[in-house]
Amino acid sequence: MKLRLITLACALTGAAAIAAETSPKEIQYDEYGAVAEPLTGVAGDAANGAVIVGEKSKGNCVACHEVTALADIPFHGEVGPMLDGAGDRWTEAELRGLVANAKMTFEGTVMPAFYKDEGYIRPGDGYTGKAPSAPLTSILTAQEIEDVVAFLATLKEQ
Amino acid sequence: MNKKALTAIAAVLAYPVAVIAGPDEDKLVINEELNMISVTEAPAHAENLDTIYSGWHFRTDETQALQTDDFDNPAMVFVDQAADLFGTVDGAAGKSCASCHEDVESFKGLQASMPKVDAESGKLVVMEDLINKCRTDRMEADAWKWSGADMQGIVALIGLQSRGMPVNVAIDGAAAPFWEQGKEMYYTRYGQLELSCANCHEENWGNMIRADHLSQGMTNGFPTYRLKQAKLISRHNRFRGCIRDTRAETFAEGSDEFRALELYVASRGNGLSVETPAVRQ
Numbered sequence: 001m002k003l004r005l006i007t008l009a010c011a012l013t014g015a016a017a018i019a020a021e022t023s024p025k026e027i028q029y030d031e032y033g034a035v036a037e038p039l040t041g042v043a044g045d046a047a048n049g050a051v052i053v054g055e056k057s058k059g060n061c062v063a064c065h066e067v068t069a070l071a072d073i074p075f076h077g078e079v080g081p082m083l084d085g086a087g088d089r090w091t092e093a094e095l096r097g098l099v100a101n102a103k104m105t106f107e108g109t110v111m112p113a114f115y116k117d118e119g120y121i122r123p124g125d126g127y128t129g130k131a132p133s134a135p136l137t138s139i140l141t142a143q144e145i146e147d148v149v150a151f152l153a154t155l156k157e158q
Numbered sequence: 159m160n161k162k163a164l165t166a167i168a169a170v171l172a173y174p175v176a177v178i179a180g181p182d183e184d185k186l187v188i189n190e191e192l193n194m195i196s197v198t199e200a201p202a203h204a205e206n207l208d209t210i211y212s213g214w215h216f217r218t219d220e221t222q223a224l225q226t227d228d229f230d231n232p233a234m235v236f237v238d239q240a241a242d243l244f245g246t247v248d249g250a251a252g253k254s255c256a257s258c259h260e261d262v263e264s265f266k267g268l269q270a271s272m273p274k275v276d277a278e279s280g281k282l283v284v285m286e287d288l289i290n291k292c293r294t295d296r297m298e299a300d301a302w303k304w305s306g307a308d309m310q311g312i313v314a315l316i317g318l319q320s321r322g323m324p325v326n327v328a329i330d331g332a333a334a335p336f337w338e339q340g341k342e343m344y345y346t347r348y349g350q351l352e353l354s355c356a357n358c359h360e361e362n363w364g365n366m367i368r369a370d371h372l373s374q375g376m377t378n379g380f381p382t383y384r385l386k387q388a389k390l391i392s393r394h395n396r397f398r399g400c401i402r403d404t405r406a407e408t409f410a411e412g413s414d415e416f417r418a419l420e421l422y423v424a425s426r427g428n429g430l431s432v433e434t435p436a437v438r439q
Contacts, residue, residue, distance in 0.1 A: 056368075063368040075369035079362050110361060112351040122407045123350045129402035139350060139405075 024100075024117040024138045033105030034093040039115070039142035044150025052140065052148050053083075059114065059140060059148055069155060080111060085157040095149045099140075114140040114148075180364025181215035181373075186433075189228055192322050194431040201428040203329060206360050212430055213373040216364070217439055221385065224437040233383035233435035236390050237318060240311030249299025255312070258296065262315060269320035269432050273421045275332040282336040282417045285313045286392070304411040310381045310390040317381070317434030324431060325378050327424045340422025343415060349406025355423070370439075376427040377420070379436025390435060393420050 022028075022039045029035055038044075052058040054073040062070060064079035086095065098105055100115035117136045125132040140148070186194040196212035204210065214222055224230050245256040259265070273284040283291075289312055290301040302309040329337040344355045358367065359375030366372070381390040394411035397419055401408040409415040 060368075075366070077367045078365045079358075079367050079372075110353070110357045112353070120350055120352065120406075121346060122348050122401075124402065124405050124407040127402060127405055129398065129406070129408040131407040136350065 021142045023142075024115050027100055027115060029097055029101070029104040030093075032094070033097040033102070034091070035096040035100055036093045039096070039100075039145055042143060042146065044143075044146035044148070044153075046147070046150040046154050048144075049147035049149070049151025052144050053151055058144070061148070064111070067155070083152065083155055085155060087153045087155045088157050090152075092149060092153055095152045096145065099145050099148050099152070112139065114138065115142070115145050181211040184215065184219075184222060186212065186214055186222075186226070186431075188226055188321070194322060194433060195324060196430065196433075198429040201425065203428075204426045206356075207374070207426070210376065210427060210430055211363075211374055212378060212427075212433060212436075213376050213438060214379070214433065214436065216371045216373040217437075221437060221439055224383075225379075225433070231383070231435065231437055232385075232388075233314060233381075233390055233437060236307065236311045236383075237315050237435060240308075240315040243308060243311060244315065249293065249297035251296060251298040253297045255292070258292075263319055265316045265319045267320055267323060269317040269434060270323045270326050272327065273336075273417060273424065274328060275336070277332075280332065282333070282414070282421060284393075284417055284420055285316060286394075286412065287417075289313065289316075305392040305395045307389065310392050313392070314381045314390055314435040317432060320432040321434060322431050324429050325424060325427045327421060327428060329421070329425045333421065336418045336421050337425060339415075340418035340420070343419045344422055347404075348401055349404030351404045351406075353404040355400070355419075374426070375423065376430060377423050378427045378430045379433035379438070381434065382436045382438050384438050386439060393423075 020041060022037065027035060027039065028037065050070060053061040053067065054070045056063075061067070061083070062073055062076045064077040065081065065083045066076040066078065067083045069084075070076070090098065094105070098111075101113035102109045102111040103113060115138045117138045120136070123132060123136055124130060125134075181197070186196040188194060194212070196214055198210055200207040200210045214225060224232065228234050241262065243255075244259075244262055245254050247254045247257075255262075269285065273282055275281065276283045276287075286302075286304055286309060289309065293299045294301050327333075347354045347357065355375060358372050363372050363374045377393050377396075380393045380396070382396075383389070384391045392411065394413075394416045397416050398408045398411055
């Protein structure tokens with residue numbers, strides 16, 4: 001019985017993912033910069049989120065933030081606050097807002113917006129230094145944002 | 159005490175630690191005789207800095223050591239080649255640099271005041287412009303590529319003549335509009351990462367960004383021998399690389415935008431010794 005319910009729930013969320021992915025233009029921030037609604041119908045995968053946080057070609061979050069949970073990855077930066085305990089300090093909605101566009105929470109923050117695809121000054125074609133030849137996409141996909149949020153939510157102080 | 163208060167205390171404590179982890183306190187002396195000003199009071203127009211530091215203070219001891227003795231400085235190979243080139247005839251007029259500028263030492267002081275506005279044209283010119291103007295107008299030779307080895311070798315050779323002299327670029331008078339343009343660029347958050355020069359080099363100097371120790375982005379040592387590229391790197395090449403790394407459409411080397419930015423960034427280092435040619439990571 002239990003197993004069947006879970007299967008059913010998975011099937012439902014899977015269908016919702018296809019039906020309703022929130023695009024960067026549609027994302028809704030509250031007045032404090034939080035995003036209550038998940039961007040996809042598929043629950044975030046914390047393990048994949050950890051990969052994105054550490055991977056240079058993905059989120060590369062460790063370039064600026066230290067994360068003890070990812071201590072096996074060398075060279076964590078110190079431009080942003082340490083992420084240890086982020087899951088205690090912030091709700092999931094707040095984390096989603098911070099990862100998608102931290103400027104909605106902290107005006108003027110150095111942190112790039114990872115779920116935004118317009119409104120830039122001289123955006124380039126990736127790291128080529130050239131003008132883009134196709135419409136911009138956000139740095140991370142909706143599902144990648146959810147995965148990062150799921151990982152950050154696991155970062156508790158003990 | 160609640161957790162918010164603890165977090166606030168931790169945040170306050172983090173700052174002095176970051177500053178201590180910042181520039182080191184070594185003294186830059188070249189060839190055991192030339193005392194360099196590598197730390198000094200910031201000029202008044204760099205309103206968000208109190209003290210300015212040469213990028214030398216943010217590098218490892220090993221990299222620092224390469225710059226303190228000209229026999230160890232890998233840039234000097236290129237400077238020596240440039241000294242030969244200085245006396246080499248090129249172009250239809252049958253002239254070399256030395257045909258007009260007999261001794262390269264006559265350029266002492268020039269680098270410390272560059273970029274500057276050319277009185278005749280009213281344009282902001284940098285060292286590469288002066289060199290190419292000589293090549294095309296007087297030597298009747300082809301202009302050199304901005305970041306090519308020939309060009310940057312001569313830029314370094316001429317810059318070396320001012321080594322130890324304090325940077326002192328003019329920002330007023332005819333230079334003022336160019337300086338304002340450069341300042342605006344310095345604070346513009348370019349690219350998909352929305353990063354300005356200031357985000358890293360004014361707000362976060364001394365901090366680590368991944369494996370890189372952020373400096374104040376001073377240009378007093380350019381052209382710089384960069385170990386990872388194993389050659390002399392021009393100022394505009396470094397600007398280009400930084401802006402590219404913000405996922406932006408960058409500006410071209412030799413563009414008016416980069417001339418203006420070069421003036422503004424140089425002015426933030428007014429008071430630091432010219433270190434050309436410096437060695438960096």
